[in-house]
Amino acid sequence: MTRTPEEISQQLLDAARTAGAEAADAIVIDGSSVSVEVRCGVLEHAERSEGTDLGLRVFLGKRQAIVSSSDKRPETLKVMAERAVAMASEAPEDPFTGLAERDQIAQDWNIQALELFDPTPEPSAEALMQDALRAEAAALAVSGVSQVSDAAASYGTHRVHLAMTNGFSGGYKRSSRSTSCVAISGEGTGMERDYDGDSRTFQSDLRSPDEIGRIAGERAVEQVGAQKPATGSFPVLFDERISSSLIGHLLAASNGAAVARGASWLADSLGQQVLPEHLSLIEDPHRPRISGSRPFDAEGLPTRRRAIVENGILTGWTLDLSSARKLDMASTGNATRGVSGPPSPSNWNLSLTQGDQSRADLLRDMGTGLLVTSMIGSTINPNTGDYSRGASGFWVENGEITYPVNECTIAGNLRDMLKRILPANDARPYLSRVVPSLLIEGMTLAGN
Numbered sequence: 255m256t257r258t259p260e261e262i263s264q265q266l267l268d269a270a271r272t273a274g275a276e277a278a279d280a281i282v283i284d285g286s287s288v289s290v291e292v293r294c295g296v297l298e299h300a301e302r303s304e305g306t307d308l309g310l311r312v313f314l315g316k317r318q319a320i321v322s323s324s325d326k327r328p329e330t331l332k333v334m335a336e337r338a339v340a341m342a343s344e345a346p347e348d349p350f351t352g353l354a355e356r357d358q359i360a361q362d363w364n365i366q367a368l369e370l371f372d373p374t375p376e377p378s379a380e381a382l383m384q385d386a387l388r389a390e391a392a393a394l395a396v397s398g399v400s401q402v403s404d405a406a407a408s409y410g411t412h413r414v415h416l417a418m419t420n421g422f423s424g425g426y427k428r429s430s431r432s433t434s435c436v437a438i439s440g441e442g443t444g445m446e447r448d449y450d451g452d453s454r455t456f457q458s459d460l461r462s463p464d465e466i467g468r469i470a471g472e473r474a475v476e477q478v479g480a481q482k483p484a485t486g487s488f489p490v491l492f493d494e495r496i497s498s499s500l501i502g503h504l505l506a507a508s509n510g511a512a513v514a515r516g517a518s519w520l521a522d523s524l525g526q527q528v529l530p531e532h533l534s535l536i537e538d539p540h541r542p543r544i545s546g547s548r549p550f551d552a553e554g555l556p557t558r559r560r561a562i563v564e565n566g567i568l569t570g571w572t573l574d575l576s577s578a579r580k581l582d583m584a585s586t587g588n589a590t591r592g593v594s595g596p597p598s599p600s601n602w603n604l605s606l607t608q609g610d611q612s613r614a615d616l617l618r619d620m621g622t623g624l625l626v627t628s629m630i631g632s633t634i635n636p637n638t639g640d641y642s643r644g645a646s647g648f649w650v651e652n653g654e655i656t657y658p659v660n661e662c663t664i665a666g667n668l669r670d671m672l673k674r675i676l677p678a679n680d681a682r683p684y685l686s687r688v689v690p691s692l693l694i695e696g697m698t699l700a701g702n
Contacts, residue, residue: 259284259306259415259425262326266310267417269335275312275342277353277419278335281552281593282326283307285412288379292386292405300379309593312338316347322594350579351596353553358585359422360556363549369542371411372429372456382407385463389435392467396437398475403447404436405467422554430545431457435467437474446480446658448473448628455543459684473627476648480658483649483701489623490664490697491616493647494680496629498689501535501606503634503641503668504528508562508570510577510586510599512636519639519669523568529672531566532607539602546603546686553597555587562604566673574599605688609677613691616678618653620693625650626664639668662701671697 257265259282266280286304290297309322312335319341321334390405408431415425434451450469452461492500506512507520520528529535539557541547550556553575561569571581574589574597589597617625627647634641646660671694681690 257326259413260417260423262306262308262331263415263417264423265328265331266308266335267419269331270310270312270338271419272332273312273335273339274314275335275339276315277313279311279353279416279418279553281309281591282415283412283593285410287408287410288376288382289406289408290379290382290386292383292390293402295387295390297383300383302379307593308334309591310334310338311596312342313352314339314342316349316351317342317345318348318351318596319345320594320596348576350576352575353418353420354422354555354575354585356420359418359420359554360424360550363424363556365426365549367542368426368540368547368549370429370455370547371427372431372458374457376411377409377431377457382409385433388463389433389467389470392464393435393437393471393474396468396471396475398439398478399437399471400441400445401438402435402467403438405434407433407463416550416552416554418554420554424550424554426549428545429455431455431460433460433463433466435470437467437470439474439478444478446474446477448477453545454684455545459543477646477658477660480646480660483624483659483662483699485699485701487696488699489620489693489695490699491613491620491623491625491650492692492694493625493627494613494678494682494689494691495627497692498685498687499629500668500672500675500692501604501687501689504535504672505562505572505601505604507636507639507668508568508572510571510573510581510583513571514577514580517636519635519637520568524570526568527566527673528568528669529563529566530675533563533566533675533677534561534607535563536561536605537602538605541603544603544684544686546601548602551587551589551597552591553585553589555585555589557587557602560586562601572599572601603686603688606677606681606690608679608681608690611678613678613680616676616691616693617650617655620650621653622651624648624659624662624664624699625655634668641666641668641671659701662699665698665700666694
């Protein structure tokens with residue numbers, strides 16, 4: 255008889271109690287996916303996967319242990335629980351571990367309002383292949399594109415269920431649909447590549463394969479003839495495609511786990527200005543049809559909308575239960591976890607205040623500098639915020655794009671950089687991280 259993730263998670267808890275656990279939580283992830291890749295007009299790779307992953311965490315006082323498996327047979331659940339309890343009895347004590355109190359856990363939520371799952375029929379492998387072929391053909395139709403290295407389409411669903419001995423039990427189901435294309439322009443050592451892609455919860459929201467392929471091709475052609483830019487201090491405009499990485503560094507530094515272990519350049523900045531005073535960074539895990547939405551976190555706590563930065567001021571850390579206890583604070587309901595590790599704090603959907611100027615306006619006003627559209631590598635000092643990354647994009651003179659650039663490095667200090675960002679108004683509202691293009695004056699460029 256087929257058992258649901260909810261039934262399996264409850265059986266894991268029962269097995270843990272029988273084995274002697276004082277408390278426990280169980281996570282069950284049941285998923286399936288199908289993906290195809292095409293090249294030169296023919297199918298190159300197709301893959302379908304289905305499976306169930308189980309995770310069990312047990313507690314003996316302040317000792318914990320975690321075991322995982324992909325075998326959901328009842329006899330395996332029994333062995334998992336026994337093994338976890340035996341491991342916990344030998345584990346060191348952790349004064350900050352433990353489940354949420356009953357009055358902390360989520361009680362009511364509206365899964366339907368979040369629209370996490372597309373109820374329309376699953377696309378066939380043939381339909382996915384046709385989308386990938388359309389994207390490839392559209393890219394190849396762009397003058398100057400020499401080849402398409404990868405055109406792909408995929409569909410997946412997964413169902414998550416959490417159950418805990420503190421009384422929490424809840425789950426939800428997600429769907430995802432994506433199309434992508436990587437185009438190459440030029441020949442030999444003059445080859446350049448770029449991409450475009452889209453991933454949505456609902457098939458009907460997905461951009462067309464023709465548009466994705468065309469944009470990938472156009473971007474690749476725009477990179478032909480790339481050269482190193484000048485070395486010096488210049489304004490840098492981070493294109494909307496990659497600007498969220500800057501906000502990602504702020505989020506990493508405001509993560510409670512990093513703060514608790516003393517590895518954050520923001521450790522002394524709570525209640526201080528970290529962004530320009532007119533900007534706020536809002537986390538909202540309840541946006542419909544968005545990949546980062548969820549009604550509760552991995553510890554059964556309710557998720558909520560909150561301002562991480564409000565009018566430029568850092569208002570708080572991103573916390574799970576353990577990091578909150580270490581810092582003598584309350585969890586923000588931001589725990590995430592897989593089946594083989596303990597919870598850790600992570601962010602959900604984010605939106606940065608948009609500006610009132612377009613990207614073109616910022617390009618015009620920056621005069622001479624660099625428009626960054628792609629980044630590689632990363633050297634970030636977590637304690638000081640010193641920042642250095644490889645970049646490519648376009649050189650701008652007198653407010654106009656003049657030629658493509660590559661093989662350059664941009665550097666600065668995140669503490670100073672983030673206080674000087676000037677946002678455009680071009681953020682895509684359907685992304686999990688809604689961040690517009692960002693202009694920063696006076697960054698160090700290393701090129702020629």
